[in-house]
Amino acid sequence: MTTLHPFDQALRLEAAGADRPGTWLGHSSPDYWNMVGPFGGTTAATALRAILLHPALLGEPVALTVNYAAALAEGPFSVTAKPVRTNRSTQHWTVALSQDDANGDAGVVMTATAVTAVRRETWSVNDTPMPAVALADASERLHFAAVAWTNRYDMRPVRGMVPQVWDGSGVDSLTQLWVRDDPPRPLDFPALAAMADVFYPRVWLRRATRVPAGTVSITTYFHADSRQLAECGEGFLLGQAKANAFRNGFFDQSAQLWSEAGVLLVTSTQIVYYKE
Amino acid sequence: MTTLHPFDQALRLEAAGADRPGTWLGHSSPDYWNMVGPFGGTTAATALRAILLHPALLGEPVALTVNYAAALAEGPFSVTAKPVRTNRSTQHWTVALSQDDANGDAGVVMTATAVTAVRRETWSVNDTPMPAVALADASERLHFAAVAWTNRYDMRPVRGMVPQVWDGSGVDSLTQLWVRDDPPRPLDFPALAAMADVFYPRVWLRRATRVPAGTVSITTYFHADSRQLAECGEGFLLGQAKANAFRNGFFDQSAQLWSEAGVLLVTSTQIVYYKE
Numbered sequence: 001m002t003t004l005h006p007f008d009q010a011l012r013l014e015a016a017g018a019d020r021p022g023t024w025l026g027h028s029s030p031d032y033w034n035m036v037g038p039f040g041g042t043t044a045a046t047a048l049r050a051i052l053l054h055p056a057l058l059g060e061p062v063a064l065t066v067n068y069a070a071a072l073a074e075g076p077f078s079v080t081a082k083p084v085r086t087n088r089s090t091q092h093w094t095v096a097l098s099q100d101d102a103n104g105d106a107g108v109v110m111t112a113t114a115v116t117a118v119r120r121e122t123w124s125v126n127d128t129p130m131p132a133v134a135l136a137d138a139s140e141r142l143h144f145a146a147v148a149w150t151n152r153y154d155m156r157p158v159r160g161m162v163p164q165v166w167d168g169s170g171v172d173s174l175t176q177l178w179v180r181d182d183p184p185r186p187l188d189f190p191a192l193a194a195m196a197d198v199f200y201p202r203v204w205l206r207r208a209t210r211v212p213a214g215t216v217s218i219t220t221y222f223h224a225d226s227r228q229l230a231e232c233g234e235g236f237l238l239g240q241a242k243a244n245a246f247r248n249g250f251f252d253q254s255a256q257l258w259s260e261a262g263v264l265l266v267t268s269t270q271i272v273y274y275k276e
Numbered sequence: 277m278t279t280l281h282p283f284d285q286a287l288r289l290e291a292a293g294a295d296r297p298g299t300w301l302g303h304s305s306p307d308y309w310n311m312v313g314p315f316g317g318t319t320a321a322t323a324l325r326a327i328l329l330h331p332a333l334l335g336e337p338v339a340l341t342v343n344y345a346a347a348l349a350e351g352p353f354s355v356t357a358k359p360v361r362t363n364r365s366t367q368h369w370t371v372a373l374s375q376d377d378a379n380g381d382a383g384v385v386m387t388a389t390a391v392t393a394v395r396r397e398t399w400s401v402n403d404t405p406m407p408a409v410a411l412a413d414a415s416e417r418l419h420f421a422a423v424a425w426t427n428r429y430d431m432r433p434v435r436g437m438v439p440q441v442w443d444g445s446g447v448d449s450l451t452q453l454w455v456r457d458d459p460p461r462p463l464d465f466p467a468l469a470a471m472a473d474v475f476y477p478r479v480w481l482r483r484a485t486r487v488p489a490g491t492v493s494i495t496t497y498f499h500a501d502s503r504q505l506a507e508c509g510e511g512f513l514l515g516q517a518k519a520n521a522f523r524n525g526f527f528d529q530s531a532q533l534w535s536e537a538g539v540l541l542v543t544s545t546q547i548v549y550y551k552e
Contacts, residue, residue, distance in 0.1 A: 062526055063493045063547045065341040067389050069361035069368040084372075084384045085345035090492065090549070092345040094370070094387055096360075108360045111370055113343050113387050115492050115547070119524040122552055123483065127449050128520040173403050207399065216366065216391050217339045219495040221528045221547045223521040244404040244532065245499040245540045248395040250338055252497045252543050254530065256520065264521045267528050269545045271339045271391070271497045273366070276398055 005185045006031040006152055007194070010042045011049050016078060023080040024050050028072055032149040037071035039149035040215045041194030047095045047112040048193045050081040057083075058091040059118040060226055061189045065219040066112045073099060077109065090117045119225055128267075130258040133158045135178050135236055142177070144200075153198055154182040156236075162200055163208040170208035173243040175199055179257075184234035189222060192229070195257060196220045196268035199241035202253050203274045206243060211276045216250070218270035224263060232259045249273060281461045282307040282428055283470070286318045287325050292354060299356040300326055304348055308425040313347035315425035316491045317470030323371045323388040324469045326357040333359075334367040335394040336502055337465045341495040342388045349375060353385065366393045395501055404543075406534040409434045411454050411512055418453070420476075429474055430458040432512075438476055439484040446484040449519040451475055455533075460510035465498060468505070471533060472496045472544035475517035478529050479550045482519060487552045492526070494546035500539060508535045525549060 004012070010029030017023075026046060032039040044066040051057065077099040085092040095112035138156035160175030179198055181191060201213035241255040250271055257266040280288070286305030293299075302322060308315040320342040327333065353375045361368040371388035414432035436451030455474055457467060477489035517531040526547055533542040 063343075065389060065493070065495060067339075067368055067391060070363065084387060087346065092343055092384070092387060108368070111360060111368060111389050113341060113389055113493075115343060117525070117549075119526070122522075122525050122550065124521075124523045125482065126521055126523075127482065127518070206401065206403065217341070217389075217495075219341060219493075219545060221526075221545070223523045223526070223528070225524065242403070244543050245400075245402055247400045247402075247499045247540075248501065249393070249398050250395070250497075250499070252499070254543075254545075264523075267520045267530075267545070269495060269497070269530075269543070273393075274398065 005183065007181060007185055007191065011046055011190055013049060013053060013079065022054055022082055023078055024053065025076060025078050027076050028074050030148065032152055034147055034149055040068060040218065041197035043068065043072060043110055044197060044218060045190035045194040046079060047097065047110065048114065049190050050079045050095055051093050051114055051116065052189065054081050054083065057116060058086055059089065059116045061114060061222045062117045063115040063221050064112065064193055065217065066110060067217045068110055068215055070107065070109045072109050075099065090115060126264050128256060128264055130238055130262040131176055131240060133176055133238065135260070138178050152182055153179055155179045155198060160205055163205065166208055166210050168207060168209050170206045173202040173206040175205060176238065176240045178236040179239050180234065180236045186234055187229045187232040189229070192222065192257065192266050193220055195237060195239065196255055196266050197270070198239065199253065199255060201272060201274065202241065202243035203246060203251055206246065211274050213272055213274040215270050215272050218268060220266055220268040222266060224265045228263060235260045237265065281459065283457060283461055283467065287321055287466055289325060289329060289355065298330055298358055299354055300329065301352060301354050303352050304350050306424060308428055310423060310425055316344060316494065317473035319344065319348060319386055320473060320494060321466035321470040322355060323373065323386065324390065325466050326355045326371055327369050327390055327392065328465065330357050330359065333392060334362055335365065335392045337390060337498045338393045339391040339497050340388065340469055341493065342386060343493045344386055344491055346383065346385045348385050351375065366391060402540050404532060404540055406514055406538040407452055407516060409452055409514065414454050428458055429455055431455045431474060436481055439481065442484055442486050444483060444485050446482045449478040449482040451481060452514065452516045454512040455515050456510065456512045462510055463505045463508040465505070468498065468533065468542050469496055471513060471515065472531055472542050473546070474515065475529065475531060477548060477550065478517065478519035479522060479527055482522065487550050489548055489550040491546050491548050494544060496542055496544040498542055500541045504539060511536045513541065
């Protein structure tokens, strides 16, 4: 008997039936539970997985935007992926994830759009080199009590760790950390989509003050193809995240993920709600 | 008789009728024509305008993602904005723009998602200060022959201008420029959505080589509210854009727009197709 990796278990989707093509049924995962719903990274990965399962899929993921319309409740959900336009080498997708509320009314919990493409070899260059920080330079593994999903990532901060004292003394919003799945798992596109969201709220670091915060929308661009992901195996990635502006209830975050060999795999940006 | 500004003319939308709530009819604009379709910025602004016209609108724009599924042809189009989830202070939108093809079949040309929100005053800070470049430091106005839309923006590059010689000598992908509408026009959210896309393809600068390129998806976060936009009036904004990775047919671009007073108004990211 093979035991599924918790991430694959969290992303299990079952076809809703022949009369509902492109629709899959899933269930929230306790392994990736956050404060008031599952870790947003797994929800983003679920949107992408629904696309990757679709029989009409063309190519591999290039862009993914996921909007968190409401907190996903513990329980079952349905997710529908629709290829709205298929060109010669690119394909455009819309995705919606719905869940019945207490009255049995279906409500949209997440919307997404994505672009997949057949990529061809071209002139290529990395304009944002990996910061010169070695895995050996990292401090001890990050531990958050009482938030399940953080146990599913081995995160080793290099700078910008969670403040030890909430005294309002923060000066910048930059975190760099090494990260991989726990237990280790070969890298794929859903895993990358999730890892783009592992950074704790930038407002906590910038203010050294803990306020309620939650991602509203995340956009991730995939710069690697499946061959390059396969080369990463179960290795650590270097992640970096920084905010640009905190303004009246929302801040943004720009993030990058590099392979240990220095290949920029993903650039990602998100807008995050915060209180006070 | 009042003559509409070309931008307002390009964004003219007429309600499709009581039986099609949320749907508006528009027409491509010759004033903002690009190489094989209209300037993508006006298409993004059209998506946002459809939302802003909707009677159910809550708050002001926070996030907008626009996917260019196909080139918009010269002629009429319809655009539909749908509020898929309305919370206490945030609202989630999906948008689709369609156009009939030569056979009269409607095809999706653009999809978008957006978040609007009622913003409240909170602790705020700008973590990405405006580069120290004055309008007086800018060089002469950028001129592209044969691309109509560039005449609708007064763009004054400070660095990273379009290469004068296409000799493969490029070294980086950073452009900084001052920009405003031509003729000048008071700043609003659709104008900002469009201006986030005024930067010519980064691949041209990085390679000093002109290859076919086109935006596939753009995400823009609005850090300012309408009061702050009103303060900008018809003034110039400072824009900055840079790529992170060029890889096998796609590169990304990160961009920022500041008011002349140094307020970070917008952060934006896009993924761009390029050939060769």
